[in-house]
Amino acid sequence: MSERILKPAALAYKNEPFLSSPDGRILRILSEYAEPLSRFRREQIQDTVVFFGSARFHNLPTAQKKLAELERSPQLAGDKREAERKRALAAVDMARYYEDARRLAAMLTRWSSQIPARRRRFVVTTGGGPGIMEAANLGAHEAGGKTIGLNINLPFEQMPNPYITPALNFEFHYFFMRKFWFAYLAKALVIFPGGFGTFDELFEILTLAQTQKLAKKILVVIYGSEYWKRLINFETMVDAGTISADDLDLFKMADTPEEGFEFLREGLTKYHLVDPRRAAETVPEIAKTNP
Secondary structure (H helix, E strand, O other): OOOOOOOOOOHHOOOOHHHHOHHHHHHHHHHOOOHHHHHHHOOOOOEEEEEEOOOOOOHHHHHHHHHHHHHHOOOOHHHHHHEEEHHHHHHHHHHHHHHHHOOOOOOOHHHHOOOOOOOOOEEEEEEOOOOOHHHHHHHHHHHOOOOOOEOOOOOOOOOOOOOOHHHHOOOOEEEEHHHHHHOOOOEEEEEEEOOHHHHHHHHHHHHHHHHOOOOOOOEEEEEHHHHHHOOOHHHHHHHHOOOHHHHHOOOOOOOHHHHHHHHHHHHHHHHHHOOOOOHHHHHHHHHHOOO
């Protein structure tokens, strides 16, 4: 009787059915930690400034073009036309935030590129998609800097915008691993007007800061007070006792790229560039310029 000869079994780390199965989930999660970490080290990324905001905003020329096309369209009439026109007018108005994100990201990138350091500091990072994300990546790209896109695999297609540095273009399956990389390297967040996702990202970081679960100081800029104050009344939360008055110090409102940049420049310098042994000496000077 001849002996049966078995073929060599597949190596576990090459077994795609296993890697794609529920039992392989832990390996997929670890991959979304280890692979980005490897690339960040290779590209010498020390830390980031993360821009959040709506994926639905256009730049001003695009928004104006869409409005003009709608005005010329004979296919819409009545209530539907009025609703579409209202949305198109809002898009033209909100395009200012696209332009502001682009300018602020460029200002930050030009400044950070002049910091003498072995690794790249305060690299502009976004969720990698369109809208405010595209605007911030574009601004950093135009300023000659590297820029990061942490995209997510969604049921509806979200393609990476073309201004992300190719070696720093990521695609995640797990939302919580994507959130980890947003927070882990961040020294500042800039929150532009946005929807559910933007709210989620803002309040997650504010909660971590409020509960002292962050091992570092993360500056938070909430950009566009007109938009945010219509949606959230933080003073009402203080009056009701759901947050303390001191919690309002966890963020700064800004309405111009210049205002946002000055807050970021001063805060990043104070908390993340100045020698900690000399940091106390710089506080009075910074306080005078940022009352």
